Amino acid sequence: xxxxxPSTDIITLTRHVLMDQFRIxxxxxxxxxxxxxxxxxxxxxxxxxVRKARLINLVGxxxxxxxxxxxxxxxxxxxxxxxINSLRASGKxxxxxxxELEEAVIIEDKHKGKYxxxxxxxDGSSNIDAGVNIGTIFGIYQIQPGSKGTISDVLRPGSxxxxxxxxxxxSSANLVLSTGDGVNGYTLDAALGxxxxxxxxxxxxxxxxxxxxxxxxxVYYHKPVINYLNSIKYPANGKSPYSARxxxxxxxxxxxxxxxxxIFGYPDDKKSKKGKLRLLYxxxxxxxxxxxxxxxxxxxxxxxLDIVPTNIHERCPIFLGSKDDVNDLIKAYQDAD
Ligand code: AHM
Ligand code: MG
Numbered sequence: 001x002x003x004x005x006p007s008t009d010i011i012t013l014t015r016h017v018l019m020d021q022f023r024i025x026x027x028x029x030x031x032x033x034x035x036x037x038x039x040x041x042x043x044x045x046x047x048x049x050v051r052k053a054r055l056i057n058l059v060g061x062x063x064x065x066x067x068x069x070x071x072x073x074x075x076x077x078x079x080x081x082x083x084i085n086s087l088r089a090s091g092k093x094x095x096x097x098x099x100e101l102e103e104a105v106i107i108e109d110k111h112k113g114k115y116x117x118x119x120x121x122x123d124g125s126s127n128i129d130a131g132v133n134i135g136t137i138f139g140i141y142q143i144q145p146g147s148k149g150t151i152s153d154v155l156r157p158g159s160x161x162x163x164x165x166x167x168x169x170x171s172s173a174n175l176v177l178s179t180g181d182g183v184n185g186y187t188l189d190a191a192l193g194x195x196x197x198x199x200x201x202x203x204x205x206x207x208x209x210x211x212x213x214x215x216x217x218x219v220y221y222h223k224p225v226i227n228y229l230n231s232i233k234y235p236a237n238g239k240s241p242y243s244a245r246x247x248x249x250x251x252x253x254x255x256x257x258x259x260x261x262x263i264f265g266y267p268d269d270k271k272s273k274k275g276k277l278r279l280l281y282x283x284x285x286x287x288x289x290x291x292x293x294x295x296x297x298x299x300x301x302x303x304x305l306d307i308v309p310t311n312i313h314e315r316c317p318i319f320l321g322s323k324d325d326v327n328d329l330i331k332a333y334q335d336a337d
Contacts (some may be wrong), residue, residue, distance in 0.1 A: 013175065013195035014200030020179060022157065031092050032163065032179070034116050035140065040195055043136060043167035043175055045086075046079045047188060050134065050169045073128050076100055078134065079121035087117055093148025097312045099123075099281055104151050104312055114140040117217045117279040118153045118312075123166075124249030133170040135251025140164065141284040152180055154312060158305040165284065168251045168303075175257065176202070178292040183258070199259075204295040207324040208261025208264035211242045212253045220269035224300060228332035250277065254286050254320065258293055263325040268302070268317035275317035279309050296326035300333040309324045 001187055014037060020031050053075055064213075074174040087093045088105075096105040101119040106250040109115070117140055124134040128191035141161040143153045157165075165177035173188035175195050185199025218226070232242040242262070247253050250266075257264045268275040277283050288295030297304040297320035305317055319329050 009318065011197040012049045013177075013197070016184065016186075016197050020181070022072070029172050031113060031115070032140075033090040035087075035090055035113070035117075036177070036179075038086045038092070039117075039173060039289060040166075040177055042079075042083045042086045043173065044188065044193060045082050046136060047167070047169050047173040049075065049078060050122075053128070053321065054131070054282075067178075073122075073125050075128055075191075076122050076125060082121060083121050083136075085292045092146075093117055095151065095153050095249060096142050097154055099278060099313075099325065102313075104154065105119070106149060112149060114143050114149075116143060116149065118154055118284070120278065120281045123282065124247075125251050127247070133164050133168055133247060133252035134250050135168040135249060135255075137166045137251060137282055137285050138164065139281060144308040151312065154280065157308055158279075161284060161288050163283035166251045166289070168255050174199075175333075176256065176258070176290050182248070183289055183293045185284070186272060195328065201232070202258055202293050204258055204290065204293045204322050205261030206294070206322055208257070208263065209242055209275040210239070210245050210260060210324045211260030211325075212244070212246050212262065212264040214246060214248065215244070217267075217269055220271040221267060222269060223334075224263070224329075224333040224336040225267045225269075227336065228329050231328070231332070236328070250282055250286065254290070256266055257293075257321045261320060261322040261325070263321040263329060265319040265329070266317065267319070272315075276315060277318055279304075279307060279314050279316040280312055281317050287318070287320060294323065296323050296330075298326055298330055300329065 001045050017033050017036050080098050088111050093107050094112050095116040097118040119138040123137050127134050139161045139312055143149050144160050146324050147153055163179040167175045176185045183202040185202055186195035188197040189196050235241055253264045266275050267279045283304050290297045299317045
């Protein structure tokens, strides 16, 4: 049997993004390419720290609480610093919004560029110390014409983002990115120090068999959500019930949903009136990727990407995933009205 030789023509993230830049042609200045380069560097930097965390005393609390009054983990703080430093130094950013910082960072003139980056440097904090998958989520806006970069450049609907993505730190580091022309996934080759294109043109199956909710909150759920969950757990006419998978790291739960299909949800309920997840740097980027992969993302009553934020840290209910599954959920809301 002839063994296949390893490829000598691998497509790295940098090469792929450059190809994209050439495809767009003269209009592309290369600024977004350089910004994405800075972002992938932060992902590599965070990935090595996540891997070593247990060994170099990076687990546990940093001794501070963040904007949300949540205790910050050491890795949260470190990841935030890595991103702020690198994004500022790229010279391509004007406004930065981080889950870990109460105020937006307005970049000083010396380093100012035309992009705004909203991000959660290390999402899934509750999983950090157990070594379960965590990730970085980011979304990118271009400043509005004539703007020098203010908060209003990021208080815009998610549909106006020019790119969004996440990096999942799991058994391997996976960066998933959309620049508005489909979704691609890259896997970090740690020896090469490069993200390699491993998942070109990710498309969500139109229907899945998995649901991903924190059902421990069921007692607080509103009727449409309860009805929907019952419909997939106790299906009519002999169909099989759905499987439950819930990691509690949005990046990991969304990653699986993009690849396998199904539905991920974090609803608003009687206790969490606006849900839990953050609109700007959690819901928007994940909704952008989901739609770019052929799926849907809704609050139950509205397309997530159409929401106009009024506050950089606001929350929103979210359900995303396979088109048919999300449409069933939307129908459960309509039926309950
Ligand atoms: P975090 O930003 O404090 O890490 O919280 C966000 C995380 C998401 O990754 C995940 O989807 C959700 O919180 C899980 O919440 P819960 O533990 O309530 O199920
Ligand atoms: Mg988060």
